[in-house]
Amino acid sequence: xxxxxxxxxxxxxxxxxxxxxxxxxxxxxxxxxxxxxxxxxxxxxxxxxxxxxxxxxxxxxxxxxxxxxxxxxxxxxxxxxxxxxxxxxxxxxxxxxxxxxxxxxxxxxxxxxxxxxxxxxxxxxxxxxxxxxxxxxxxxxxxxxxxxxxxxxxxxxxxxxxxxx
Amino acid sequence: xxxxxxxxxxxxxxxxxxxxxxxxxxxxxxxxxxxxxxxxxxxxxxxxxxxxxxxxxxxxxxxxxxxxxxxxxxxxxxxxxxxxxxxxxxxxxxxxxxxxxxxxxxxxxxxxxxxxxxxxxxxxxxxxxxxxxxxxxxxxxxxxxxxxxxxxxxxxxxxxxxxxxxxxxxxxxxxxxxxxxxxxxxxxxxxxxxxxxxxxxxxxxxxxxxxxxxxxxxxxxxxxxxxxxxxxxxxxxxxxxxxxxxxxxxxxxxxxxxxxxxxxxxxxxxxxxx
Numbered sequence: 001x002x003x004x005x006x007x008x009x010x011x012x013x014x015x016x017x018x019x020x021x022x023x024x025x026x027x028x029x030x031x032x033x034x035x036x037x038x039x040x041x042x043x044x045x046x047x048x049x050x051x052x053x054x055x056x057x058x059x060x061x062x063x064x065x066x067x068x069x070x071x072x073x074x075x076x077x078x079x080x081x082x083x084x085x086x087x088x089x090x091x092x093x094x095x096x097x098x099x100x101x102x103x104x105x106x107x108x109x110x111x112x113x114x115x116x117x118x119x120x121x122x123x124x125x126x127x128x129x130x131x132x133x134x135x136x137x138x139x140x141x142x143x144x145x146x147x148x149x150x151x152x153x154x155x156x157x158x159x160x161x162x163x164x165x
Numbered sequence: 166x167x168x169x170x171x172x173x174x175x176x177x178x179x180x181x182x183x184x185x186x187x188x189x190x191x192x193x194x195x196x197x198x199x200x201x202x203x204x205x206x207x208x209x210x211x212x213x214x215x216x217x218x219x220x221x222x223x224x225x226x227x228x229x230x231x232x233x234x235x236x237x238x239x240x241x242x243x244x245x246x247x248x249x250x251x252x253x254x255x256x257x258x259x260x261x262x263x264x265x266x267x268x269x270x271x272x273x274x275x276x277x278x279x280x281x282x283x284x285x286x287x288x289x290x291x292x293x294x295x296x297x298x299x300x301x302x303x304x305x306x307x308x309x310x311x312x313x314x315x316x317x318x319x320x321x322x323x324x325x326x327x328x329x330x331x332x333x334x335x336x337x338x339x340x341x342x343x344x345x346x347x348x349x350x351x352x353x354x355x356x357x358x359x360x361x362x363x364x365x366x367x368x369x370x371x372x373x374x375x376x377x378x379x380x381x382x383x384x385x386x387x388x389x390x391x392x393x394x395x396x397x398x399x400x401x402x403x404x405x406x407x408x409x410x411x412x413x414x415x416x417x418x419x420x421x422x423x424x425x426x427x428x429x430x431x432x433x434x435x436x437x438x439x
Contacts (some may be wrong), residue, residue, distance in 0.1 A: 010437070121291045122292055
């Protein structure tokens, strides 16, 4: 081979390698840090009939969840304050009477600005330091992962009281 | 009766008769050693140690075919400029380095690389500006030239590297929109510091362009051994490595080669021993 052929082959292979060296640019986690709450009744994760969740003081009374088919829900936290409250209302039947049971769930946390990656971007993480709730229809709340990141892992487990028993 | 017994006896002795195949005259000669054979080998033939002489003659002929280059064949200085070139076409980060490579026996090539890496990225559809401040990185490793039997002007090699860098970066102009609470927040993360240690393995080629100038590329698979995480961030760009989640890197450089031997071309009559 002549020198020119060597150089031409060299440049062609280099170009092919440049095209092959492109990196993956997908975000495989959430784009925001949201605490995922799993819903339990008794010792089983299940959907809670008649459950609706709204953020207290949310603009337009936006409803987070209103379905009898979900057994987990993301609870978006406010980054401008260190406390966010949610109203959980449950329509159920007690002794053949239909009642609405309302509870309040409040999360206290530290807001942590965080740059995750070029693909997922920058966001706020939340370090939960306290959870309080009323107990009309909520039996207990367990914090599974205090540091809420954009990973898809449950942060809370909400146990509801089973009124059918 | 007697005659018939004698003839039977003669027939019985026929199978014991020995047949000797005559040796062809031309195979019954001791061939003289080829022209140019080392005098020491000729002496071995003369003294009758033909086995040792044949082995030595074989080694001698291999040395004639597969020439040995001097232990210190040459020294190459290079500059890797491909990423600054890519930056002119929209890439948001770059690493550039200078290198020194010692070519030993045209086969083993220990090398060191010292470079500078920087980044500035504001992705269109993202919510931040990442600024990697110009930071140094260092790599040490070696290449193995598969074409060691040929001229050093054309090389095909595999190589390994160990890289290390300490660096700092800022993440600024972050705007975070919470669609549920209808809130927008802004923040900056200044003075983030980190370090990284990584390994590389790659293949490359190098070709002579003109006189002592040559050009070479190397595609490198790299893997992070560890890196420093901060309370508020993970680094996106690592000088000398590229984006943290990348697995491939490419270097393309120009090299100037300095011969370390009077003639880097191998000697066919008196090969040097490694």
